[in-house]
Every structure is written in structure tokens, then in C-alpha cells.
Amino acid sequence: MLIERIWAANNYRNFHYLIACAETGEALAVDPLEWQLCLDAARSRGWKITQVLNTHEHGDHTGGNAGMVAATGAKVLAHAGAAGRIGGVDRGLSKGDVIRVGRTVELECLDTPGHTMTHVCLFAHTEQPALFCGDTLFNAGAGNCHNGGDPALLYETFAAQIARLPETTRVYPGHEYLARNLEFTLDREPDNASAVQWLAKARGQEAAAAPVTTLGQEKDFNTFLRLQSPSVIARLRESFPEIGERPDARAVFLKLRELRNRW
Ligand SMILES: [Zn+2]
Ligand SMILES: [Zn+2]
Numbered sequence: 001m002l003i004e005r006i007w008a009a010n011n012y013r014n015f016h017y018l019i020a021c022a023e024t025g026e027a028l029a030v031d032p033l034e035w036q037l038c039l040d041a042a043r044s045r046g047w048k049i050t051q052v053l054n055t056h057e058h059g060d061h062t063g064g065n066a067g068m069v070a071a072t073g074a075k076v077l078a079h080a081g082a083a084g085r086i087g088g089v090d091r092g093l094s095k096g097d098v099i100r101v102g103r104t105v106e107l108e109c110l111d112t113p114g115h116t117m118t119h120v121c122l123f124a125h126t127e128q129p130a131l132f133c134g135d136t137l138f139n140a141g142a143g144n145c146h147n148g149g150d151p152a153l154l155y156e157t158f159a160a161q162i163a164r165l166p167e168t169t170r171v172y173p174g175h176e177y178l179a180r181n182l183e184f185t186l187d188r189e190p191d192n193a194s195a196v197q198w199l200a201k202a203r204g205q206e207a208a209a210a211p212v213t214t215l216g217q218e219k220d221f222n223t224f225l226r227l228q229s230p231s232v233i234a235r236l237r238e239s240f241p242e243i244g245e246r247p248d249a250r251a252v253f254l255k256l257r258e259l260r261n262r263w
Contacts, residue, residue, distance in 0.1 A: 021102020035064035055134025114154025115143030167216030
């Protein structure tokens with residue numbers, strides 16, 4: 001499985017991805033808003049885009065579908081429940097579906113509600129696994145729930161699915177927010193040495209060269225995966241004393257999400 005990350009250099013700070021079969025050169029484009037950039041990248045590698053996958057229905061993920069389909073004839077895949085709102089979807093996806101690219105690539109569809117109610121992530125069971133997580137998990141952060149989402153379901157998705165994937169899983173989110181999210185981590189957990197180091201690195205770097213993190217690294221510096229951390233809990237109690245000394249992980253997640261909304 002070949003992976004090409006494409007930095008959109010737009011105000012949304014989108015990351016697009018091409019996932020290609022090394023044998024056939026067929027490729028799947030994930031959320032290709034700046035579809036021409038994706039097409040150029042594919043052509044320069046000799047790949048042919050045969051599928052477009054939308055992780056969810058927001059326009060900053062689906063807005064490139066029409067252009068890409070017109071240029072390539074690619075089939076469009078999205079959550080079955082989002083297909084009506086997106087339009088032009090050829091294959092509606094459900095939990096556990098397998099998406100094949102060429103002869104060698106297989107991606108498992110995870111049903112991951114929270115950012116919206118119809119959001120999918122793709123998981124590759126490769127030697128080093130990979131997760132294409134749209135607006136569910138970001139580097140050092142979690143998606144917001146302002147536009148059709150539900151924070152309680154986002155917590156369930158994190159706890160029951162994301163956090164249980166192998167620690168070696170490479171994380172490929174839909175946007176580049178690393179430095180901003182690490183600043184939130186340090187606001188919540190000023191003694192997080194890992195976040196201090198990563199923030200210094202992130203600030204000195206162009207977004208196009210942002211690191212690809214692993215889930216294990218995310219567990220070190222992503223507040224939304226550190227719900228049992230004594231310093232996260234102690235600091236949270238300064239704002240929400242009512243959560244008590246031993247809040248459950250769900251309560252911590254929901255309060256963090258609430259704070260991040262106005263931070
Ligand atoms: Zn979104
Ligand atoms: Zn987005």
C-alpha cells in the first residue's frame with residue numbers, strides 16, 4: 001500500500017490522501033477538496049484515481065467530488081447514511097465493509113459517529129497499520145461537534161474504537177492542526193513533556209512537512225486520549241469542581257470537548 005499525503009495549502013488546512021496499489025497503480029483519493037492537486041500528484045506518480053472516498057458529508061471534504069469525477073470517472077464512496085446529502089455517491093458504506101484498491105490494498109470501513117452522525121474512518125491492516133480518520137481524530141486533538149455531531153457519541157467512538165487500535169497505527173487526519181492542538185494540551189496539562197517537545201518541533205515546521213504521528217504518540221500528547229491523567233483531571237477540576245476526584249473517562253472527555261469549544 002502506497003500513501004501520498006497532499007497538503008492543500010488552503011484556509012481549512014486540509015490534508016488529502018492518495019492510497020495506491022503498488023502493483024496496478026490504481027488509487028483512492030480521500031476527501032480530495034483540492035482535486036486538481038490530487039490529480040496532479042497521482043499523474044506525476046503514474047497512478048490512476050479510480051475511487052473517491054468521503055469520510056463525511058461536510059463541504060470541505062466533498063467539494064472536490066464533482067471535479068474529480070468529471071476528470072477521472074472515479075466512483076464515489078461514503079457512509080450509506082451520508083449518501084443522500086452528498087449526492088452522486090456510487091457506494092454507500094457500512095461498518096465492516098472492505099474497500100479494495102487495485103490488487104493489493106484492502107481498507108476496513110469503521111463507522112465512527114461523533115463529528116457527524118455519518119462519519120467513516122478507514123483502517124489498513126498493514127504491517128504498520130494506518131488510520132484515515134477525517135475529522136474524528138486530529139493530531140493532538142478531536143473533531144468538534146458543532147455541525148451535526150454529538151460529543152457523547154464522539155467519546156464512544158474514541159473509547160470503543162480509536163483507542164483500541166494498535167499503538168503503531170499511523171494517524172492520517174483530514175486537517176493539520178498539530179501546533180494549535182498541542183497548545184490546548186499544554187493549557188490542560190502544563191507538565192506534559194512530550195507535548196512541549198512536539199510543539200517546539202511543530203512551530204518550526206511548514207504544515208506540508210508536518211510529522212505523521214502514531215496512535216502510541218497520540219496517547220502521550222493528545223488530551224482526548226489522556227482521560228485518566230491525574231494532571232488533566234486536577235486541572236479540569238479547577239473549572240468543573242462538580243466532577244469530583246475520580247471522574248469517569250466519559251465525563252472528562254465531555255468537559256475537555258466543552259472547554260476546547262471556547263478555547
Ligand atoms: Zn467535518
Ligand atoms: Zn473538515
